[in-house]
Amino acid sequence: MSQHLMILPILVPLIGALVLLLPTRAGDPAQRRLSVGLCVAQLLVGGWLFAQAAGGELIFYALGNWQAPFGIVLMLDRLSALMLLLTAVLALGCVMFACAGDDTRGSHFHGLFQLQLVGLNGAFLTGDLFNLFVFFEILLLASYALLMHGGGKERVGAGLHYVILNLAGSALFLVALGVLYGATGTLNMADMARRLGAMTGDQTALVTAGALLLVVVFSLKAALLPLYFWLPRTYSAAPAPVAALFAIMTKVGLYAILRVQSLIFVDTPAAEAITTWLWWSGLATIALAGIGVLAARDLRPLIAYLVLVSVGTLLAGKSLGSTEAVTALLYYLPHTTLVCGALYLIAELIGQQRGKAGTRLVRARRLHQRQLLGGLFLVSAVAVAGLPPLAGALGKLLMMQAAEGVARLWFWPLLLLAGLCALIALSRAGSVFFWASYKGEVAAGRVSRAQLAGVLWLLATAPLLVGFSGPLSSYTLATAEQLADPATKITRLFGEEAMPATSLALGREEETP
Amino acid sequence: MEALFSLVIGVLTASGIYLLLRGRTFPVIVGLALLSYAVNLFLFSTGGLNTHAAAVIGDSITPADPLPQALVLTAIVIGFAMTAFVVILAIRARSELGSDHVDGQQGEAGDSR
Numbered sequence: 204m205s206q207h208l209m210i211l212p213i214l215v216p217l218i219g220a221l222v223l224l225l226p227t228r229a230g231d232p233a234q235r236r237l238s239v240g241l242c243v244a245q246l247l248v249g250g251w252l253f254a255q256a257a258g259g260e261l262i263f264y265a266l267g268n269w270q271a272p273f274g275i276v277l278m279l280d281r282l283s284a285l286m287l288l289l290t291a292v293l294a295l296g297c298v299m300f301a302c303a304g305d306d307t308r309g310s311h312f313h314g315l316f317q318l319q320l321v322g323l324n325g326a327f328l329t330g331d332l333f334n335l336f337v338f339f340e341i342l343l344l345a346s347y348a349l350l351m352h353g354g355g356k357e358r359v360g361a362g363l364h365y366v367i368l369n370l371a372g373s374a375l376f377l378v379a380l381g382v383l384y385g386a387t388g389t390l391n392m393a394d395m396a397r398r399l400g401a402m403t404g405d406q407t408a409l410v411t412a413g414a415l416l417l418v419v420v421f422s423l424k425a426a427l428l429p430l431y432f433w434l435p436r437t438y439s440a441a442p443a444p445v446a447a448l449f450a451i452m453t454k455v456g457l458y459a460i461l462r463v464q465s466l467i468f469v470d471t472p473a474a475e476a477i478t479t480w481l482w483w484s485g486l487a488t489i490a491l492a493g494i495g496v497l498a499a500r501d502l503r504p505l506i507a508y509l510v511l512v513s514v515g516t517l518l519a520g521k522s523l524g525s526t527e528a529v530t531a532l533l534y535y536l537p538h539t540t541l542v543c544g545a546l547y548l549i550a551e552l553i554g555q556q557r558g559k560a561g562t563r564l565v566r567a568r569r570l571h572q573r574q575l576l577g578g579l580f581l582v583s584a585v586a587v588a589g590l591p592p593l594a595g596a597l598g599k600l601l602m603m604q605a606a607e608g609v610a611r612l613w614f615w616p617l618l619l620l621a622g623l624c625a626l627i628a629l630s631r632a633g634s635v636f637f638w639a640s641y642k643g644e645v646a647a648g649r650v651s652r653a654q655l656a657g658v659l660w661l662l663a664t665a666p667l668l669v670g671f672s673g674p675l676s677s678y679t680l681a682t683a684e685q686l687a688d689p690a691t692k693i694t695r696l697f698g699e700e701a702m703p704a705t706s707l708a709l710g711r712e713e714e715t716p
Numbered sequence: 717m718e719a720l721f722s723l724v725i726g727v728l729t730a731s732g733i734y735l736l737l738r739g740r741t742f743p744v745i746v747g748l749a750l751l752s753y754a755v756n757l758f759l760f761s762t763g764g765l766n767t768h769a770a771a772v773i774g775d776s777i778t779p780a781d782p783l784p785q786a787l788v789l790t791a792i793v794i795g796f797a798m799t800a801f802v803v804i805l806a807i808r809a810r811s812e813l814g815s816d817h818v819d820g821q822q823g824e825a826g827d828s829r
Contacts, residue, residue, distance in 0.1 A: 333787060340794050347801065359805070359812045360820045363741070366802055367818070370748050371736060373798075377755045377791055384784070385762035 209264045209279055211248045212287055212324035216241060220317035230307040238313035239302065242295040245320065249284075249291040256284035257678060259685065261695050263330070271696050272394040278330035278692070281682035282533070286327040286458055289537050292664065293451055293544050294320055300548050300657030301444035308353035308442070315352070319345035319448065326455055330696075332383065333390045335459065336376055339424070343369050346452065349445045350437065361440035368423070368433050376420040382413035393693045396467045407472065414473035417463060418480070425456025426514050428484040428491065434511060435495065439503035443551030446503070447544035447661070453514050454540055461521060461529075465686040478522045485519030486613055488512075493621035496628045502550045502562035502636075505628055506543060509587055512621045513539040519614060520602045528605035529683035534676050535598030538668050542586040542595070545661035549579050552658070553636055555648050564635050568643035572650055577637040579658060584629040586665045589622045594668035601676070717765055721757070728754035741806035741816045748802065752795040759788045 219241040227234055255262065256279055264277040298316065306312035322342025329335050347369075351362045384390055386409040387398045399410060419430075426434040434453075438446050460481070468474045492511035499505035517539075520532040550562050553576055560567030570576055589595035599618060606614040668675060685691075728750050735747025763781030771782035806816070813820035 333790070337790065337794075340798075344797075344801075347805075351805075354812070356812050356820075359809045363805055363809045363818065366798075366805055367736075367744060367748065370798055370802065371751065373794075374748075374751045374755045377759060380787070381755075381759045381762045381784075384787075390783075 206262075206264065208248065209252065209262055209277060209328070210266075212245060212252070212291075212328065213321055215244050215248065216317040216320040216324065220314045220321065223314035223317060224311055230304070234313055235302045235306070238298050238316065239295070241317060242291065242298050242320075245324070246288075246291040246295055249288040252279060253284045253288045255279070256281045257681075259681065261692055263696055272389055272391050275334050276330040276391065276696070277328045278392075278696075279328060280692070281678065281685050282458070282461065283327045285533065285537070285678070285682060286454070287324055289454075289540060290320065290323050290327070290451055292537075293448060293541060293661070296541075296544065296548070296657045296661040297444040297448045298657075299660060300447070300551075300654050303651040303653035303657075305353075305442055305444050305551075309351075312349070312352055315345050315348050316444075316448070319349060321345075323451065323455065327458060330392050331390055332380055332392060332395070332463075336373075336380060339376070339455075340373065342452070342455070343373070346445075346449070349448075350441050352442050352445060357440045361436045364433055365437045372420050372423045375416060375423075379413050379416035379420060382409055382416065386410045386413060392463070392466050393689075393696045396469065396689055397693050397697065399467065399471055410468075410471060411473040411476070414463070414468045414471065415476060415480075418460060418477050421456045421459040421463075422481075422484070423456070425453050425460065425518065426488075426511060427456075427481070427518060428488040428515075431488060431492075431511055431514070435499075435504045435507040438507040438510065438547075439501065443547050444657075446506075447547040450510060450540050450544040450547070453510060454517075454536060457514070457517055457521070457536070460518070461686065466689045466692065469689055478524060481518050482522035482610075485515045485517075485522060486617055488515030489519065489617045489621045490515075493617075493624040496621075496624045499628065500564050502553065502564065502632055503547070505564075505632060506546045506550060509546070509625055510543050512625065513543065516599075516602065516618060516621070519617075520605065523602075523605055523607075523610055523614075525605055525607075526680070526683045526687055528602065529686060530676065530680045531598060531601035531605050533679035533682055534601055534672075535595070538586070538594040538598055538665065541661050541664045542583055545579075545658055546583045546587060548654070548658045548661065549576065549583055552576055552650050552654060553580070555650075556645075557636075557640070564632055566635065566642075567640050569641050569645055570637065571645045571648065573637050575650065575655075577633070579662065580633055580636070582662055582665070584626075584633060586662075588625040588629060590626070592669060593665045594672065595665075597669065597672055717767075721761060721765060725754050725757050725761075728757070739817055739819075741809065741818055744818060745799065745802055745806060749795075749799055752791070752799070756788050756791055756795070759791060760784055762787075 223234060223238060262279040266275045301312060319342050322338050322345060325338035326335055326342060329338060347366050350365060351358050386406045387395050389395050389398060423430045438449055441449060464474060464477055489512055492508045492515055495508035496505055499508055517532050517536060520528050554562040556571045557567045586593040586595050589599045603615055603618060732747045732751030732754055735743045738744055763784035766778060766780050768776060769778055769780040770776050771780045771785060773779050810816045815821055
């Protein structure tokens with residue numbers, strides 16, 4: 204029985220979504236309770252799987268009991284368990300926040316939200332490249348609808364760009380999969396890795412092309428430099444709980460890059476090219492996003508650029524390549540995701556109480572609950588800028604330590620300057636919101652309890668991540684070591700003798716002389 | 717056959733990308749559709765181009781690879797749904813933004829007509 208628990212992160216939100224899509228009146232309390240309950244259930248399952256994976260055991264689940272290279276397998280290792288738990292934590296905060304009224308502005312918020320979670324959880328669990336594409340499509344489809352939740356000019360305009368860009372990205376994804384399948388004859392990640400080992404000549408060039416195409420697609424999702432221009436507008440237009448959930452969408456791209464590079468394209472010529480590209484575009488992303496943070500004239504784009512800074516930091520850190528670097532970035536990832544999510548929610552609360560001025564960085568009327576909001580804003584600003592005593596500082600420190608030699612020369616100044624930019628921009632925003640806006644009547648609208656609960660849930664993780672930084676960093680170290688050892692996954696899935704490439708039933712070796 | 721096949725895919729892709737870069741939503745959607753046709757054909761060809769090869773073992777001497785056919789089917793279904801979605805979205809954008817330009821307004825002079 205317990206081996207089937209692994210598929211629950213996909214099944215629970217899927218079945219829940221179907222129930223939630225049944226027509227009810229808007230803001231039905233039963234629907235809200237069910238939605239929160241589903242998120243709690245996913246949190247529990249996520250925690251359980253996290254505990255399972257922490258022991259270092261690799262768990263495979265063959266769907267429909269079709270064995271590995273022929274059927275689709277789900278794979279749970281430390282990395283996927285970490286991402287699943289992170290998704291569940293973030294989703295619970297967003298849903299609690301949305302229950303305060305954001306869910307009634309359009310139809311089917313909760314159902315779509317759960318469908319998005321299906322896509323996210325599936326993408327983190329799957330061990331098959333085409334299945335990864337399918338889960339990407341599920342999460343994108345749900346995100347298209349969620350982005351336009353509530354409608355309005357701004358959202359539809361941003362949504363159109365987002366949809367068209369992602370459709371083009373999906374086409375590219377399929378081309379990459381076609382190239383890889385044509386060259387290797389398999390779509391299972393571990394099987395592909397095994398076959399790449401025995402590959403020579405022309406096929407290698409094809410695989411390199413396919414691998415680089417894949418990385419382009421994942422960089423689009425992760426919003427890396429030449430491909431990030433969609434992000435600020437899209438995230439600023441999205442409703443607050445959705446924007447907060449989107450904080451993990453860029454990390455899906457990062458996860459996919461990490462997964463394919465550490466499992467499939469380990470010692471191929473593609474790996475080197477990927478690392479070089481990611482390094483420079485990661486650095487350039489940090490630099491440009493840092494400028495964007497300073498230039499933003501509204502709090503929402505400002506946070507979007509902060510998301511981009513974290514993307515650049517994580518990907519540049521990833522291409523440092525060492526185990527320490529991966530440890531550091533996996534330590535930094537939960538912190539930055541949750542804090543960016545919390546910031547979006549806080550921005551919404553601030554906007555609510557400022558009337559027409561919204562979140563624009565201009566003087567407006569006095570906030571109703573300036574102590575409360577100011578306090579929340581202060582904590583999240585400290586966290587996102589990476590100041591001690593919160594986990595952002597530790598994560599950045601670990602990552603800076605992991606950079607060696609010439610890499611240090613580029614990485615340290617950019618990372619520190621981006622932190623400074625964030626600090627300046629956020630203090631300016633905070634001064635305008637809480638000190639310079641002191642006149643006028645107080646607008647109606649207090650922070651509701653559900654909204655506060657959502658924000659506090661996300662913000663509470665920041666001190667927790669510091670408190671448990673010892674166990675967490677040993678976990679991420681173990682994760683990095685597990686990622687650096689793809690051979691175990693292959694032997695675990697296919698048995699000991701499988702390591703040298705064996706031709707399986709429809710082997711292409713026979714077809715192509 | 718290979719040359720013809722790759723030519724067809726190439727022309728479809730090129731036209732798709734050209735249309736994708738236009739300024740109005742309708743050509744962009746047609747471009748996306750063409751691009752997805754090209755991708756589907758490409759996926760179909762990844763199993764190798766054979767004639768008289770059924771995807772059933774025992775039915776022909778060299779059976780065709782059934783997996784690309786399954787992949788194409790999935791891709792077609794997803795592509796179909798997405799095209800429908802983006803058409804509706806474009807109509808919605810036309811009514812909300814008051815223009816069918818992808819940026820919601822007429823661009824500079826000399827912009828695509």
